Amino acid sequence: MSSPSESFAQLALSAPILRALEDVGYESPSPIQAECIPHLLEGHDLIGQAQTGTGKTAAFALPLLNNIDLSKKTPQLLVLAPTRELAIQVAEAFQSYARHMKGFHVLPVYGGQGMDSQLRQLKRGVHVVVGTPGRVMDHLRRKTMSLAGLKALVxxxxxxxxxxGFIDDVEWILEQTPDSRQIALFSATMPDVIRKVANRYLKSPKTVKIKSESTTVDTIDQKYWQVSGLHKLDALTRILEVEEFDAAIIFVRTKNATAELAQKLEARGYASAALSGDVTQALRERTITQLKKKVIDIIVATDVAARGLDVPRISHVINYDIPYDTEAYVHRIGRTGRAGRKGTAILFAAPxxxxxxxxxxxxxNKKIERMQLPSIEAVSxxxxxxxxxxxxxxxxxxxLTFFNEVLMQIETEQNISPNDVAAALTFLLQKERPLMPKAQAVPKARKERDRAANSTDRPREKRPAPGSLGKARRLKRHPEVEMARYRIEVGKIHEASPGDIVGAIANEAEIDSQYIGDIKLYDEFSTVDLPADMPADIFQLLKKARVRQQALAISVTKDGAFGSKGGPRGGDKKRKFADKKEGGRSKSLGKEKFVNKRAGSKSRKPKSKGRISLSK
Structure with missing residues (x-):
């Protein structure tokens, strides 16, 4: 095999995939990617032995995506993963890499998720299925998923x-696949049982083994902060205010992000500059010289741009975006703590x-301690x-002679004490940067027990006080319908839009969009106005529906009709939607009034653009 490639462009990947890699900030392949991608593009079976964090998902996703035929909407690639969390993560990676492949669909399938939504999406047509062995077996036994057109299995x-304990299930699934399929097997270790599976099902496989070396970084104090979505910039600013740093390098994933973040830091009073692969050599050298001479104190950089950067005054490395692999992290933090000096590395990590x-x-080879965000008092x-x-x-x-004379004039003419004059001047001077900053709503992650390493739970907000979310408004087109305000656990940090929410409700509960009222997006949740007397079965469907891979987990706000826990109050769980006639008497509108009739409906649910979410 030829020497490893220095760029993805050298790996014969399609133009849409290369565009996606540029979007997400991949600049060069990791060792496992450089070795695996050519083998898989050529159609070979493959055994990849590598740890988590080496970039193995992209090592199989990129070449196998390259071989997808978008005109055929049957599963062409099946990925088996041990946990629902990993299945979702891998599915999201596929969606990210295929963002410029028009009409592409990937579906994660796993236990605990409603079967109905999976059936609808399988019927609609998907190109890639990522799932846990048990749920994949369910679909195959029910004949709700066909592997007749399968090209590859991972x-x-x-x-x-x-x-x-899934190995028997895995072998059963392998038996259901066409003999012509390509297989890629990835494993951190190679027990005898796994080796026997490989020998039995893989045909003349290529083997790629990436040695994971532990690096001791005793001179670097490592810590991480639990990311809280849109508040990263506020958190970064607090950290920079309180940390005693000489110079810092802040790592982001994309070249666009370097310029954007550097500009925002400049606006907040920090002498900053951007460094990405796009800058000329002359500009790069000038920027590094400015850092050395203390003209600037912060560089915002991508991994490639920071290679070879050696500036002794860099005391802090901040991983604003978590790196794609562990090797990149080691290279990043190596910009500080050099020649025996102490350094600090801070990592922003989402749950x-x-x-x-x-x-x-x-x-x-070192535990990274969780840090507390500096308090407003500490900043002040x-x-x-x-x-x-x-x-x-x-x-x-x-x-200060002239200024003393001016102050004496004010003191004499206005009969104001020197202390009051000094206090007034201090007030005027600190307006742009208040000495007592206002508390910013940077949410803290909830205190919890140590989770499993594959946890994907996110921090939750404290439930708002009664009355804080307002009351539902009546619909202009249907003022006779009694409405209630519901809370859903999807918000801005999940990149959700009102259209996503309408689509989820219209598709999952089959509620016609004309009966979906106001939608308000907050950072970590949203509110939506819906008919007050929803039947229990509809309510349960909405609890399980997902937007941007986040469960709606719908509940009624304390201003709503049913109380904070949501769901119909006692009695008939299949009660019909109701509205009140003039005079306060109710008439039953019937569930069917709100149901999206599909044929001929003018629903405003958005068209599918290939998202992973259960509703589009």
Whole structure:
């Protein structure tokens, strides 16, 4: 085989996939990607032995996506994963890499998820299925999923499937696949049972083994902060205010993000510059020189742009975006703590990125401690201390004769004490950067027990106080319908849109969109106005529906009709939607009034654009 490629463009991947890689910030293949992609593109079976965090998902997803025929809407690729969390993660990776492949559909299938929604999407047509062995077996036995057109099958984390007792299920599934299919088996270890499976089902496989080396970083203090969605910039600003740093390098994934974040930091008073693969060599050298000479204190960079960067004054490395693999992380934090000096590395990690966090701990042979976000009081104390020092430095270094005369005039003419004049000047001076900043709503992740490494739970907000979410409004077109305000656990941090929410409700519960009222998006949840007397079966469907891979988990707000836990109150669980006639008497509208009739309906549910979510 030829030497590993230095760029994805050298790997014969299609133009849409290369565009997607540029979008998500992949600049060069990791070792496992560089070795696996050519083999899989050529149609070989493959055994890949590598740890989590080496970039193995892209190693099989990219080449196998390259071979997908979008005109055929039957499963062409099946990926088996040991857990629902990994299945969702892999499915999201496929969707990300296929973002420019028009009409592409991927479906994650796993236990605990409603079978009905999976059946609808399978009927609609999918190109890739990612699932746990048990649920895949269910579909095959029910004949709700056909593997007749299967081109390739991936066994991801095969050793974990063995540990969890799935190996018999895996072999049963393998027996249902066409003889012509391509197989890629990935496993961190190679127990005898896994080796026997490989020998039995794989045909002359190529073998790629990536050695995972632990790197000790004793001179670097590593810590992480639990990301809270849209509040990353506020959190970063607080950290920069309180941390005693000389210079910092902040890592992001994409070249666009380098410019955007550097501009935002400049606007907040930090001397910053962007460094990406697009900058010229002359500009790169000028930026590094400015950092060395303390003209700027912060560089926002991508992995490739920071290669070879050696500036002794870099005391902090901040991983604003978590890296795609552990090797990149080790390279990143290596920009500090050099030549025996102490350094600090801070990692921003979302709850769903816990697996990568654990992989990084293994790679660095060191536990990464969770940090607390600096309090408003800490920020205020730091600003006051700096302000005092600025006053002292100014008194010692500047001629203040003229200014003393002006202050004496104010004191004499207005009969104002020197202290009050100084306080007023301090107030005017600190307007742009208040010495007592207002508390910002940066939500903290809930305190909880240590989770399994594959957890994808997210921090939840405290439930709002009664009355805080308002009351439902009546529909203009149907003022006779009694409405209630519901809370759903999907919001801005999940990149949800009102159209996504309408689509989920219209598709999953078959409620016609004309009966879906106001939708308000908050950071971590949203509210939606729906008919007040929804039957229990409809309510349960909506609880399980998903938007952007997040369950709606619908409940009624405390301003709504049923109380905070949601669902119909006692009595007939199949009660009909009701509205009140003039005079307060109710008439039954019947469930069928709200049901989307499909044929001839003018529903405003959005057209499918190939998202993974159960509703489009």
């Amino acid at each position: 066994l991801d984390e095969a050793d974990e499937m063995l540990k969890m 769903r990125e816990t697996r990568m966090l654990r992989a990084i701990e293994r790679a660095t 104390n730091k600003r006051v201390t700096e302000f005092k020092q600025q006053i002292i430095d100014t008194i010692e270094s500047e001629d």
